Amino acid sequence: MPDTSPLVEMQQVERRFGGGKSLFGKPRPAVHAVQSVSLEVQPGETLGIVGESGCGKSTLARMLAGLDSPTDGAIHFQGEDLAEAVRRDFKAMARQIQYVFQDPISSLNPRKTIRTILETPLIHLLGLKRAEREARLAELMDAVNLRPEFLQRYPHEFSGGQAQRIGIARALAASPKLIVLDEPVSALDVSVQAQVLNLLDDLKQRFGLTYVFISHDLAVVESVSDRVAVMYFGRLAEVGPAKRIFAQPAHHYTRLLLDSAPVPGKPVLVPESESGELPDPFNPPPGCAFAARCPAADERCRSERPPLEAKGAEPEHLAACFHPPRVGERA
Numbered sequence: 038m039p040d041t042s043p044l045v046e047m048q049q050v051e052r053r054f055g056g057g058k059s060l061f062g063k064p065r066p067a068v069h070a071v072q073s074v075s076l077e078v079q080p081g082e083t084l085g086i087v088g089e090s091g092c093g094k095s096t097l098a099r100m101l102a103g104l105d106s107p108t109d110g111a112i113h114f115q116g117e118d119l120a121e122a123v124r125r126d127f128k129a130m131a132r133q134i135q136y137v138f139q140d141p142i143s144s145l146n147p148r149k150t151i152r153t154i155l156e157t158p159l160i161h162l163l164g165l166k167r168a169e170r171e172a173r174l175a176e177l178m179d180a181v182n183l184r185p186e187f188l189q190r191y192p193h194e195f196s197g198g199q200a201q202r203i204g205i206a207r208a209l210a211a212s213p214k215l216i217v218l219d220e221p222v223s224a225l226d227v228s229v230q231a232q233v234l235n236l237l238d239d240l241k242q243r244f245g246l247t248y249v250f251i252s253h254d255l256a257v258v259e260s261v262s263d264r265v266a267v268m269y270f271g272r273l274a275e276v277g278p279a280k281r282i283f284a285q286p287a288h289h290y291t292r293l294l295l296d297s298a299p300v301p302g303k304p305v306l307v308p309e310s311e312s313g314e315l316p317d318p319f320n321p322p323p324g325c326a327f328a329a330r331c332p333a334a335d336e337r338c339r340s341e342r343p344p345l346e347a348k349g350a351e352p353e354h355l356a357a358c359f360h361p362p363r364v365g366e367r368a
């Protein structure tokens with residue numbers, strides 16, 4: 038029977054920053070960057086995580102890649118506690134999970150050649166000998182469509198798109214299972230974005246990869262994702278199959294994102310009642326965090342937090358909303 042267990046399982050994951058007491062014993066406020074996130078990543082899928090700036094996407098991404106740990110809850114990778122596995126053997130985990138950063142040029146060390154940048158994981162994570170490294174370097178450059186002579190150059194000699202290909206090659210170097218892509222095309226021109234997205238898709242098929250793809254750009258998330266998680270103010274507002282979420286959002290925040298996303302020929306229009314500010318992260322509201330911006334909010338939404346649960350006929354489509362938008366309500 039095929040193994041259907043998730044590659045990653047997040048259970049009630051929380052990440053707070055700050056808190057505790059100051060030197061003088063005064064309580065310090067805490068930011069709840071990620072709260073009560075339970076989510077799975079299935080092998081071979083692309084899970085898109087979308088939301089506005091500050092909603093906790095990067096914090097979640099860093100925890101998924103083992104670069105940061107939850108303050109509460111747990112993340113399991115292939116059934117094993119990720120934070121513990123990283124503590125025990127960081128290199129073993131880095132062979133399985135890799136991270137691609139948003140800003141391609143500044144994520145590469147300016148004083149190192151591309152050869153050195155790509156050789157580092159081959160030496161430190163895989164322990165490859167010189168001849169094996171040469172072969173692997175050639176494979177990696179070929180996989181990301183870069184000429185082998187580029188290995189002698191420095192990061193500043195590349196365009197943003199080429200630099201991101203190098204960032205992707207570095208992530209691929211140790212043949213990981215999961216790649217966490219944190220806004221991988223946001224810093225690139227639109228014409229270059231499509232090339233990098235096509236390359237990512239090609240690599241995913243060729244090497245049987247699993248992606249977690251973080252973005253604030255809905256069009257990009259729609260084009261790459263099998264499933265989508267929509268985050269608002271550190272929590273999941275909605276999770277489900279990408280096609281379903283984009284055709285029939287079950288949370289008013291997702292609907293707002295879809296309606297205000299720039300679509301060719303459609304002006305960006307965010308209704309005034311919905312364009313309010315994010316809540317205060319030091320003092321989160323007791324009910325739904327989106328209530329102050331939501332056209333459907335009532336007293337219950339302001340005082341009680343809606344649970345993330347199945348809405349409608351699709352059991353995998355979950356939303357945290359007491360009054361989900363009706364079918365066709367998307368403008």
Ligand SMILES: Nc1ncnc2c1ncn2[C@@H]1O[C@H](COP(=O)(O)OP(=O)(O)OP(=O)(O)O)[C@@H](O)[C@H]1O
Pocket residue numbers: 054055068069070088089090091092093094095096097253318
């Ligand atoms: N190291 C930190 N110390 C204190 N607060 C932090 C830290 N990292 C993130 N935060 C706070 O946690 C919240 C979530 O931030 P995060 O960067 O994860 O959001 P994001 O959705 O990725 O935003 P962006 O797209 O702007 O990066 C924000 O309020 C942010 O200020």
